[in-house]
Amino acid sequence: MTETVERFIRQLVEPEYLLQNEPMAKHTTFRVGGAADMFIRIQSMEQLIKLAAYFEQLHQPYLVVGNGSNLLVSDRGYRGVVLQIGDGMSSMTVDGEFMRVQAGALLSSAAAQAAQHSLSGLEFAAGIPGSVGGAVVMNAGAYDGEMSQIIENVTVLNEQGGQMVLDRDTMEFGYRTSIIRNRPFIVLEALLHLRKGDAGEIRARMDDLNARRRAKQPLEFASAGSTFKRPEGYFAGKLIMDAGLRGYRIGGAQVSEKHCGFIINVGNASAQDIYELIEEVQEKVKERFHVELEPEVIRIGDFL
Ligand SMILES: Cc1cc2nc3c(=O)[nH]c(=O)nc-3n(C[C@H](O)[C@H](O)[C@H](O)COP(=O)(O)OP(=O)(O)OC[C@H]3O[C@@H](n4cnc5c(N)ncnc54)[C@H](O)[C@@H]3O)c2cc1C
The missing domain is CATH 3.30.43.10 (Uridine Diphospho-n-acetylenolpyruvylglucosamine Reductase, domain 2)
Incomplete structure (x- = not known):
């Protein structure tokens, strides 16, 4: 620099x-x-x-x-x-069924704010540990909900420094992807369209989904959630388990015993350990079932 x-x-x-x-x-x-x-x-x-x-x-x-x-x-x-982009850009305002949220707000905070205003639609997101910006980019989703269902529009900064408002149909949302995976846009804020609901029911649904996460996912270990996208017609975790890789380890990186779709850092993993384990899981699953697992996790920088 x-x-x-x-x-x-x-x-x-x-x-x-x-x-x-x-x-x-x-x-x-x-x-x-x-x-x-x-x-x-x-x-x-x-x-x-x-x-x-x-x-x-x-x-x-x-x-x-x-x-x-x-x-x-x-x-x-x-x-x-x-x-x-975090705390410094995390304001949220509610107007009727619409909620405007800056990119740095945590999804969990946005979900809590929605519940407080008896707005339904963000329950699925309460346990996803990302920011609103990251969730828009990834079209984050869980339990039959995903960001694309509640986005009215997204304000982005383009590479010329101009602001653009992209409505849902121009966001090119797909399974864990959006236009921003392929274009150098920065998400500034999102306008969410939620529905009026019952605050008690909304909170109960969030509690239920979070309990299901705690029961099924290795939340006690560092991870990035599901390591792989769900291949069409299969479940990544089941393929990995059936390939005999449950608990399989490289250095400090391990295929979670609790949920084989998660690669976890069991203590002192290096990024290289995790990278190699991802590759090895892909190879073994391909060899055994002829299915290509595509990482959901985004890799940054050089690996060996
Ligand atoms: C325990 C656990 C459980 C998880 N469960 C789920 C789940 O149920 N469903 C799910 O979909 N995901 C899940 N995830 C993955 C992750 O939380 C989501 O993908 C989340 O949306 C990522 O948001 P983030 O802010 O952390 O983004 P980051 O990881 O920081 O970034 C992700 C990508 O978005 C880009 N990006 C981030 N912010 C912006 C911005 N403002 N403008 C432009 N680009 C930006 C980054 O460059 C990067 O390419 C889980 C992760 C963990 C650790």
């Missing part, structure tokens, strides 16, 4: 929000990942817009992250600037 870029950043970002050589292991739910050259905790939308426009203009590599709950960052880290 040039001195000019660094100076620009320092003018815009207060020192406590600016971290140098920051281990990404601290910012991912897998708890692995080497250092990012610079890590900025975004304080406001205006600040994000200025930084992104400047980086685009200077071709300065940068990576936008939310809560890091779907990321596998290499042990070598990230050469460039990581922009973390």
Whole structure:
């Protein structure tokens, strides 16, 4: 990074929000990942817009992250600037059946806010540990619900620094994907269309889904949730179990015994351990059942 870029950043970002050589292991739910050259905790939308426009203009590599709950960052880290969209951009406003939520709000907070206003539709999301921005990008979903069902529109920043409002039909939502997986857009906020419901019933449904998660998922270990997408006509976890891989381990990375669809960090995994285990699981399942498992987890940086 040039001195000019660094100076620009320092003018815009207060020192406590600016971290140098920051281990990404601290910012991912897998708890692995080497250092990012610079890590900025975004304080406001205006600040994000200025930084992104400047980086685009200077071709300065940068990576936008939310809560890091779907990321596998290499042990070598990230050469460039990581922009973390979290608390500093997490406001929510409710107007009738509509809720406007900034990208950095946690899905769990958005779900709680919806319940407080007796709004139904976000129950499925209460236990997904991502930000609203990350959930829009990934079209996060669970228990028959997914973001595409409740999105009215999404405000994004494009690579020219312009803001665009993309309605649901232009978001190209698919299974765990959206247009933003293929275009360099940054999610600024989303307008959700929910339905009036009963606050008690909404909370009960969230409690029930969270209890089901605790019963079925290895939440006591670091992970990024389901490692693989569900292949059509199959369940990834069942294929992995039937391939004899339950509990299979490389270094500190293990196929969860509780739910074979999760690769977990059992203590001191490296990102490389997890990467290799993903590859090995893919190979074994392909060999045995001729099914290609596609990772849901997003890999960042270089692996061996
Ligand atoms: C225990 C556990 C359970 C999980 N359960 C589920 C589940 O039930 N359903 C499900 O779908 N997922 C699940 N996940 C995965 C994960 O929580 C979701 O994919 C979530 O939506 C990711 O959000 P995030 O903010 O953590 O995104 P990150 O992991 O930080 O980023 C994901 C991707 O989005 C990009 N991104 C993030 N924010 C923005 C933004 N504002 N603008 C542009 N790009 C952005 C990043 O560059 C990256 O490509 C689970 C994960 C864990 C650890």
